Amino acid sequence: MDLLAQMCQDQQYLAIDPPPERQLLNISSELPANLVLKCMSDSRLPHDLRASFTRLMLHLHVVRGSPLNAIRHARLWREIPDKVTISGNPSRSVEGYVDGGRIRTGGEFFVKVLKTVDVYLEDLRKSTREGEAVLSASAAKLDENRLTFEVVTLARALAHFGFYSFADLLRLAHNLLAIADSSPKKHSGISCLICFIGIFTVVTVLYPDANQIRRTKHALVFDSKSAYDKTSSLFRQVTYSVIGVNAMQKAAKQHSSHLQSETQSAEDTARAKESQQVILETKLIIVEILNFIMDVRRDYRITVALSWFKRQFPCDDIGELYSEADLSEQDASRLCEEVFQECEEELDFDGDRGQLLLRILLQMTMSDFSKLTSTALTVLFRHFTQYQEFVEDLKQVQLLVSNDDVENYRQVDRDLFILKILTEKSELWIQADKARSESSSSHSFEEHSSSVDDSPRPLLSVRSTSQQLEEIGLNAPRAFHNDESFRALVEKIDQHYSPAREECIKLLYELLLGDDRALAASALYELSDRTPLIGYPLVRQVCSQTQTIL
Template sequence: MDKEQESVVLSIGDCITLSVEAGLFGILGTHGQIETELNVVTSASNDPSSICKLRDCRFMVLPMCRYTAAVTYRKSRKKVVESMFDTVYLAKLQKAAEYERQLNALENVKAVGLTVHYGSIIQLLHVKSNRIVTFKKQRPACLERSAVQVLLDECGTDGSWMCVQPCYKHRQMGDPVVIGDHVLLTSVRTGHVLNVTNLPNLLGTDPQCEVNGLQDSLTSWRLSLYLHHKDNVEHVLKGGDVIRLFHTESERFLTCDEYNGHQVFLRTTYRAAATTATSSKALWEVEVIHRDPTRTEAARWNSLYRLRHLATGLYLSVEPNLGESSATTSSMDNRDKLISPLFLTMATKPTIDTVFELESTTAASNANGLVPDRSFVRLRHVNSATWVQSTSVAIDITVDRPIMHKLGCVPLKADKETFSIVPVSATVVRELDFANDAIKQLVSLACAFEENTITDKMVRMLACLLVELVWFLVDGSKLDRGNLFHLLDDVVASRERQKLLREQNIIEQIFRLLRSPVISSLEPCERRPMAANWRTHTESDPFPNNDLTTDASSSPNRSGSTLVSTRSRLDQVRYIGALCYRVLNMAQKGYRKNQEYIAQQLSLMQSHIGLGILASDTIAALLHNNRMLLEKHVTTREVETFIKLLRANYDGRFLKYLADLCISNDRAVAVTQELICHSLLREENEDLLIKTISEDEQVFLLWTKPEVLTDSSQNNTVVEINRHMKISLVELCQAARHHSTNELFHPTHVLDYYQKQIHLFAQMCRERQYIAINYLTSKLPISLLLKCIDNEQVPEELRALHCKLLLHLHLDRAPQDIIQPIQYVRIWRNISLEYQFDSYESSDVQTLEMTHNRDQFTPVIEFVNRYFNSGDLCTAHASLTLEVVSLARCLVYFGFYQLSSLLSLGQRLLFIVDQWACRGQPRIVPDNSSGSNQRTGKSQDYVEPTLKILEIVKFIMDVRLDHAIHCVVAFYQKKIECFSSDSCLEKLSQNEECSLINECIEFALQMKPDTTDCPYFTESDKKSFKPVSDGKSSSSPRLELLDIDGQKGRLMTTVMARLFLSPHKNLVTESLELLFRQHGQYEEFSIAMRQAR
């Protein structure tokens, strides 16, 4: 068989199109990547060349593949795993399915080029969506009830096997299938024939058409070749490939975007690496022009090309720029003024002006040679015989830093005007296809929402589309598609897909839906006072039983002419709104550019708070730890909205939202703190806050409960009154613990509200925000907060919040300031003559204000010491322990501990860390048992308090070093005083001066610990501590000034060694630093003495 005959025979690996003449000419395809149903794409002109090149209509011929393991695995995944055997069995099935998939891929490669005969079993792969045409024998078709559905399946089943049968008698079974033949495609498993059902519409509109599988159908499909398998060569440019064109000299991508119409330009980027500035608007589909308008081929250097913009479908073209403005002309440099008035533009139809040639930058290239997919080329416009050249003519001249620059065409070729062909993976192309199909559907559905003409079918289509958008963002193909609202906190969104949603205006269309009158028609949440504060559904799953996203194809076809009933419509619209905000939530997650884009609509989202569509959750996620957005977009209007919702619902979650606005990355945001203080702490809002008072050594809570009464004496007039409530904090906690109910209030909700209020107060006072501090100081004194903290009948979380409030309200404020632990510069007259341990403590002179504060915080210090001496530091008190440790750290930093108390605190803290390390040390075992996971989880709770304790220990070691410097300097000063005047000092001889220095050295070396009972020291070590009288001794005595752990350093070494084995790198770093300091004290002291002045 010669080459010409081989070219017309259908082979495995060929890319084909299937056309049918069912009343009107059409080609098998889809109406987008979102839908899985097959359709017949028609053309009004019956011109096959106009639709054969659509990417929706291309199919690749594959051999029969095996699906036994894959089908078994998919069925087993749907079952509930009840035992370890099920888990192991499921893992084996997954491994078998993966191995089967690899075998299928290998067999597909081997089968490429094999001739397809009549009677052969093949599969059809939809190239655009990478899905396989599959007969669904258990799903009846919609228009033809005796037929079965034919869908595009992602994985394929035995329903994907189709037998090629001849349509006419001049073809027999066993003959090769020739391109252009009419064939019947019959399912091997079910015996159904690929059929087209075409029903006329009585209303005069387009007829309804459906592709299905029907027994004994005579529908024939004409095979047309689009790309031969021999042209489908790897690493070679060919028709249908999607590429980027990167201008190598200016380092900019060829891009098409909307700016006063569609413009083509070189986009400037300010990134360090220009090649990383990829955009979906810079993707171009290559069309290699073939003599048959329905075909394409591999690219050659002498081929003709068209470049089709993938996102818009427009063609790259050239036209004269006759309307160039004077402003633009004046901005052109001398080189740009010399070019001909031809610029690149976009065209809607493939005319002669859209034809280009590619020239290789290598002179030795064969004219008939194949074009590599990664090559450097120059673009030549065929019709005008000009070469594409970059210019400095800006399109966006109104902005400060233009990024869009035109491209012109010149008769002369320039060597530097070279483009690099950058191939694009099929995954990126399919992502853009999905976004393009989604935006088309969203635009039409948004119009219906704005006009308030939605139908039941439209609502279902929109719900399915929004769900697919969420799964698209989180790459749902790699996840088990469970409950959408429970999944979002555990997954990471794809950054490139987030960017795609913004660039293709999908986010803008979602805001268009949210601005529609249909969403505005939703009623706000009804007022729920504190006595009846409950929600009918959780925020994480607002509609757990909603069936909007069920497969519409499994139900009978609906005409969609009837509007949805009022009751069900409101519920479904609320579900649509919740899905819109879920998409926005995932679109902004971890992506700054989208966060700034979405934050521009913050006022719109604020207006939806309280409608039950998750607007508040999206705002909280958007502003969480985002300082720039908090300072830029949160104004008094946003804060007042939260306060209004708080008054309408008396729900503690709004207090939590306000608290989140105060903090970003564990740092206070002063701007939002002030806004909240000025808005919430006004006199008219005092009824929103629960007051805390102390009476008879007990803590009581006071609040105002609004009630609505009907006055029968005044014609049943509705009257709103405020009832004043009072209850002991201990009684409230006990009632909430036992879940008891009260006819006036719900204890659990009141306690939750009060807990979030205390948390808000603590965040408002962070980093010395004196507006809140001055307001709350008299209302919540230290004694009152200590009663709440020290009461074991109060829940641990509430005790921790009171402790946190005590820290930020009373301790971390003026006149407290962090002291400098090591004083390298000392004033001679202020140095004490005594150098004993007690004299160092008394030398810390405090001002009257500092002395008053020390006395004021004496109960706080006693509580901290009592807490650390108790045995309640277990896992159940992790949050309280963290806050108490934070409180102790600030007390240490502010100088509230004398040296003796500081050493005692350090010994106790080291003992606590030693207990945690012994209890939480993970065991190195090969399996991940539940016990080991539980132990690791418990140890994780104590990482942060352990780090804070290590900071305290580091501070104590600095104070110990300062004490050593003080003792040596005091001893030196006392020896100097034996001389009567400064004149005597000047008359000191060199021997007397050396003798004085040696005495100071001997004194410093005598400040060593008692090593009689220390097993770490040998006799030779103890002898090395003897005083040195001259500089000839080679021994390096070890200096250990004060016992920091009460065990001669043994506990310190043990604790640091255990923390060094921790899996947390911060603990390892800090423990190593302290361990080196512990065993290098002499060198540290020597360095400090050199710096002392």
């Protein structure tokens, strides 16, 4: 399983789904997604074997195409909703062209994958006694920690490729924070520290006289002595980690000595160290997921702000305001209240107004794993700069209102998707033998014709390829309007794919003239798999259309 997963890593299509003419092993058909899911979720199997199946699921069936951008600065004015809710916030994949994983396997299947990930994380939390850390760096827990690492890595890919809704991402963040908490019993320290600093700041403002400050501070120290004792050590460790002093080396040695006893063998000691390293890498993945969810939250706040503007300043279809816009300070205050204050509870990661998030991030900054420390600091700083990020996002938003802008945007969006997929599949554009290619292409289309949508399409008469393309409208401006690319398309079909000409033309119609983005994506994947040489006239036409728009 590890070997097969390694073969499929980084989207190696020759291992995942090679073209028939290459006569290679098709791992995705030999190990279908349902079978891999059953194996990775079967609790009767050993943890290390389940981890291997989870890794195989990641590289074989999930990672297809390119990750989605969490933040969209280009928006269509007509598609901005009047009311925005977290439960009604669609996934990014619904609004753009669908990538390969959902096309190959089906969106319904990934609902089961998401449920499997959530059930595993929740069971992991429930199996831990209250007050103890979920992740234990012991030799006996090494295989279980490896499985947890693979499941969290799979969750990161599912998030980046748009399988999670925003509401599901917030629930995922809650589970991940509970798993990453290394000291759940010692949660009062940071809260007391924050309260102490807050009280001292208020006293300083209320009593500017130095003697009064000294007397008041003296009283506070006696009243808060226990809180100060609990938090002073934590405060020093955070300070040392930020300024680069190796303070945590001493803590790491103490933790290591606690794990090791005189009765432990050398093998158990090595497994315990490896288990600790796996835990650190798992926490790194968790922080990366939290950083991505913060980006999704930024995108949601942009949508909330634009929805507020749309309600306050309505306009017609061409962008003309019905009345003169006058944005006052009160309007800006109401906008800030709607974006941040009214949504604060819903957008909370931990259900505790971010206190649990801050405490866990501070724990991670005290790690001796430099990559985890730097990433945790980045997320920690982002937590305190949400207002600045929102202002910068509003400066970068581009609203497309006119019909020409909307049409050009959709055209460029589709063309970029075509270029992206064809570039990723370019390593398969090899024709070893013309005769074998023709026969295999004809055979493959006969096998896959049943998978193509049976919706009504224009009937194709027995005519030349050029006449059929013109009859179906593939010489329109949205399709092969350039004469050179149109002739190249006719030449490729006649020379290499004549037996499957009608099926090829139907797929081109769905890709270039259809309105359903899911069907267009499916048609492009089918064309790139079965008729790869058509990619050349497609790229030529995309370049021609881009020059026209520019």
